[in-house]
Amino acid sequence: MPSIGYIGxxxxxxxxxxxxxxxxxxxxxxxxxxxxxxxxxxGGIANPSPAALAKQCDIVLMCLPTSNEVRQVIFGxxxxxxxxxxGILLVDQTTGNPMATRQMAAELKKKKIDLIDAPVxxxxxxxxxxxxxxxVGGSKAHYAKIEPILRDISSVVFHAGDIGNGQVAKIVNNAxxxxxxxxxxxxxxxxxxxxxxxxxxxxxxxxSSGSNNVVLKTFPNNLFKADNFEFNFTLALSHKDLSxxxxxxxDLEYALAITPVVRExxxxxxxxSGRNADITRMLHMYEADAGKxxxxxxxPKGRRNT
Numbered sequence: 001m002p003s004i005g006y007i008g009x010x011x012x013x014x015x016x017x018x019x020x021x022x023x024x025x026x027x028x029x030x031x032x033x034x035x036x037x038x039x040x041x042x043g044g045i046a047n048p049s050p051a052a053l054a055k056q057c058d059i060v061l062m063c064l065p066t067s068n069e070v071r072q073v074i075f076g077x078x079x080x081x082x083x084x085x086x087g088i089l090l091v092d093q094t095t096g097n098p099m100a101t102r103q104m105a106a107e108l109k110k111k112k113i114d115l116i117d118a119p120v121x122x123x124x125x126x127x128x129x130x131x132x133x134x135x136v137g138g139s140k141a142h143y144a145k146i147e148p149i150l151r152d153i154s155s156v157v158f159h160a161g162d163i164g165n166g167q168v169a170k171i172v173n174n175a176x177x178x179x180x181x182x183x184x185x186x187x188x189x190x191x192x193x194x195x196x197x198x199x200x201x202x203x204x205x206x207x208s209s210g211s212n213n214v215v216l217k218t219f220p221n222n223l224f225k226a227d228n229f230e231f232n233f234t235l236a237l238s239h240k241d242l243s244x245x246x247x248x249x250x251d252l253e254y255a256l257a258i259t260p261v262v263r264e265x266x267x268x269x270x271x272x273s274g275r276n277a278d279i280t281r282m283l284h285m286y287e288a289d290a291g292k293x294x295x296x297x298x299x300p301k302g303r304r305n306t
Contacts, residue, residue: 001024003057003059004020004026004057005047005056005057006027006029007030007060007073008073009028009030009032009035009036009039010035010063011124012063013030014035014039015124016093016153017039018042019130019153020152021042021044026044027057028045028047029048050073050078050079050080052083054080054083055084057088058088058089059091059146060084060090060091061092061118062090062091062092063093066096067094067096067100069094070101074090087112088113089114089142090114090116091146092117094117094167095171095174095244097247098164098167098171099248099251101137102163102164105163116136116138116139116146117137117163117164117166118135118137118166119134119135119166119170120135120154121174125232131154131155131156132153132154133156134150134156135158135160135166136159137163137164137165138162138163143159171244171245174238174244174245175245175262178241180212180214181218182265182266184205184218185214185286188201188219192292192294193292202215202219218280223280223294224295225296230281233278234275234279235266235276235279235281235282239266239275242262246260266282269284269285
């Protein structure tokens with residue numbers, strides 16, 4: 001069995017690492033020593049640095065905020081490259097920039113270190129339940145090597161193609177998801193302002209041609225429930241996803257018309273509710289526009305209307 005390591009034990013990375021810990025001990029590392037100790041209690045083996053972890057492992061998975069942090073963890077002081085042996089496989093589960101990932105993979109290949117990407121979609125709850133979607137970008141040989149390990153995390157694993165394509169798939173998915181959210185919030189709010197009952201409007205759309213994940217799940221499971229209102233995904237992360245999409249389009253010289261508008265709507269919500277507010281709080285912006293409360297949780301007092 002290959003020796004496995006995980007770097008980045010935040011909300012998502014921690015949830016993914018804990019799925020692997022259900023199958024046996026793995027090496028772990030994070031800037032947050034408390035996060036390391038939490039996973040040690042579950043059977044993880046603490047490592048003081050990415051380099052120290054890499055010395056012990058055949059496969060290292062990472063889940064970090066952006067591709068900039070991935071580069072630092074790999075190439076920075078005390079980074080993976082200082083401890084990695086030739087033939088080690090690095091698996092980046094970050095929602096990152098595919099162009100940056102391909103560049104890092106090319107640099108690492110010169111040192112006989114392989115890097116592939118395997119970002120996820122489905123939230124912390126999906127990770128914990130073992131049904132989060134994993135999109136892998138890498139060669140067929142690398143996919144064959146990593147697939148059994150990824151299936152210890154989730155039963156839903158896709159091979160998206162060559163290196164970087166997993167992140168491309170994630171960017172495409174998250175941009176569509178953000179667009180559905182903004183449009184659904186905006187139009188349901190318009191309907192309520194015109195006299196529709198919010199729950200009735202959602203029920204009708206859910207059974208009609210406008211049906212999407214927001215009306216099927218987000219409204220009934222989160223927005224209409226005071227005890228489960230938030231989705232555990234911040235406005236800042238949504239803005240990051242949309243910025244990655246616009247950057248990818250710029251790199252490809254591909255014209256986007258709708259995605260930049262959605263990104264500006266998310267920024268408008270950030271200006272109103274704060275970067276760390278949950279994406280469900282975006283609804284408050286449209287409630288203010290409509291002059292109606294739609295969700296089960298009212299907007300906190302003191303927020304400014306922008």
